[in-house]
Amino acid sequence: MNFSELEKIMSKNGVNALAEIARVLKTTPQAVSNWKARNQVPYHIITKLSQLPPDNQPQASHDPRHSSPRTFSLPPSIYEEKTISLSDILLTMAEQLKVIILTAFVSVYLTFTYVQFFQQPQYISRATVVLPESKTANLGGLAGLANQFGVNVPTGAQADLSSPSLFPELLRSRTFAELILDKEFYLDKYGKKLSLLAILTYGDKTSKVSQDRLIADAVNKLNSNMLAFNQDPMSSISILTVTAEDPIFAKELADVVLTELEALSRYFKSETVREKNTFIENRIASVEGDLEASEQALKDFNERNRQISSPALQLGQERLERDVEVQKGIYLTLKQQLELAKIEEVQEASVVQ
Numbered sequence: 079m080n081f082s083e084l085e086k087i088m089s090k091n092g093v094n095a096l097a098e099i100a101r102v103l104k105t106t107p108q109a110v111s112n113w114k115a116r117n118q119v120p121y122h123i124i125t126k127l128s129q130l131p132p133d134n135q136p137q138a139s140h141d142p143r144h145s146s147p148r149t150f151s152l153p154p155s156i157y158e159e160k161t162i163s164l165s166d167i168l169l170t171m172a173e174q175l176k177v178i179i180l181t182a183f184v185s186v187y188l189t190f191t192y193v194q195f196f197q198q199p200q201y202i203s204r205a206t207v208v209l210p211e212s213k214t215a216n217l218g219g220l221a222g223l224a225n226q227f228g229v230n231v232p233t234g235a236q237a238d239l240s241s242p243s244l245f246p247e248l249l250r251s252r253t254f255a256e257l258i259l260d261k262e263f264y265l266d267k268y269g270k271k272l273s274l275l276a277i278l279t280y281g282d283k284t285s286k287v288s289q290d291r292l293i294a295d296a297v298n299k300l301n302s303n304m305l306a307f308n309q310d311p312m313s314s315i316s317i318l319t320v321t322a323e324d325p326i327f328a329k330e331l332a333d334v335v336l337t338e339l340e341a342l343s344r345y346f347k348s349e350t351v352r353e354k355n356t357f358i359e360n361r362i363a364s365v366e367g368d369l370e371a372s373e374q375a376l377k378d379f380n381e382r383n384r385q386i387s388s389p390a391l392q393l394g395q396e397r398l399e400r401d402v403e404v405q406k407g408i409y410l411t412l413k414q415q416l417e418l419a420k421i422e423e424v425q426e427a428s429v430v431q
Contacts, residue, residue, distance in 0.1 A: 079119045087127075103127075109173065120166045203328035205318040205336060208431040209245070209309075245316070246307045248342060249335070255297045257338045263327050274331070305335065351423045358416045365412060369405035376402055 088099050096114070100107045103123055113119050171178065248254050259275040268282045278296040279285065285292060306319040318335060322328035376398040383391050 079124050080117045081114045081119055082117065084113070084119050084123075105173075109169070112169065116165065118163070118165070120169055121163075122166070122170065198323050200321055200323065201325040201328045203320045203322075203325075203332040205320075205332050207316045207318055207336070209243075209314045209316055243309075245339060245343070246309065248339060249305055249307045250301050252293070252297055254338065254342055255300055256293065257342065258331075258334055259293065259296055261334050263330055265324050265327055267324065277327075304331075348423060351419055355416065355419045355423065358412055358419060362409065362412045362416065365405060365409050369402070369409050372398065372402045372405050 084099070088094065088102070093099055093102055096110045097107050100110045103110075105123075113123075259278075260273055262271040262273050263277060264271045265277065270282070272282060275292060275296050276282070276285075278299045279292045280287070287295075304321050306321075307316060308319070309316040318332060320328050320332040320335065322331060376395075379395060379398055383395075386392055386395060
């Protein structure tokens with residue numbers, strides 16, 4: 079809608095001066111002058127006119143020839159206006175420039191105040207960890223031979239609680255949390271050393287909550303936003319992330335987490351090796367008795383049959399010799415596994431790097 083059409087509408091209703099148009103439309107004379115210069119009326123003015131019923135539309139100045147104020151009668155064409163030009167948007171923004179500047183200033187001020195005086199800074203300590211790859215035992219035919227006789231000799235990588243792949247789960251466990259909650263750390267906030275349990279719960283005040291409830295709350299805080307262990311599935315590199323409000327505390331907590339995580343993994347590993355040793359020793363005692371019985375049976379057969387000439391005797395001798403060889407192979411395999419397990423039990427190599 080151009081300005082000439084607006085002037086015609088206003089003229090028909092007794093409004094001719096630009097100041098009167100501005101007063102009727104509740105805007106400034108400068109805005110009306112801009113409309114006239116551009117020969118275009120903003121869309122929100124057209125909408126304002128179209129939404130007012132005849133009996134509620136703003137009144138123009140009184141005509142002395144009439145006893146009552148005139149009301150506007152709008153042509154149907156203004157209701158068909160649907161487009162909004164860029165100039166309309168810019169004009170609206172210019173009219174509301176003070177509001178926009180004030181809103182932006184208040185937003186920046188509130189943000190600065192919150193960050194400077196209310197929000198607690200968060201420091202992140204990261205540790206890049208190289209986990210050992212699972213080794214596969216290569217025992218050849220001896221392992222298959224032992225398996226035929228009920229001896230479970232592992233030939234591939236088996237996952238247990240000491241496996242590095244379970245580090246993320248161990249990190250979120252209550253067992254691991256209880257290991258580090260008793261460790262003490264110094265924070266400038268308190269000016270003294272406090273246990274991790276106190277830092278995460280009641281601080282330097284006296285706690286009135288049960289120990290189990292405090293541990294549960296501390297575990298939730300550790301697992302929710304403080305500790306994270308991300309593994310790369312394509313490599314053996316993992317990243318431990320510790321987030322805290324104090325930078326020194328974040329670094330020291332990361333060191334303690336790695337130390338206790340490795341110690342817990344080594345404990346589970348030693349328990350697994352100890353159970354393995356017990357099983358192998360029991361199997362060796364059983365197989366050793368079977369081997370001695372097979373050797374004794376072969377010895378008695380050879381003493382009874384000094385000269386073996388018949389096929390039946392030869393077949394019997396071969397069976398006894400084969401039984402001795404089988405029992406000997408199982409015995410040697412178990413002995414080898416026992417020695418490897420003993421070496422693994424006393425080995426103190428670092429689990430992670």
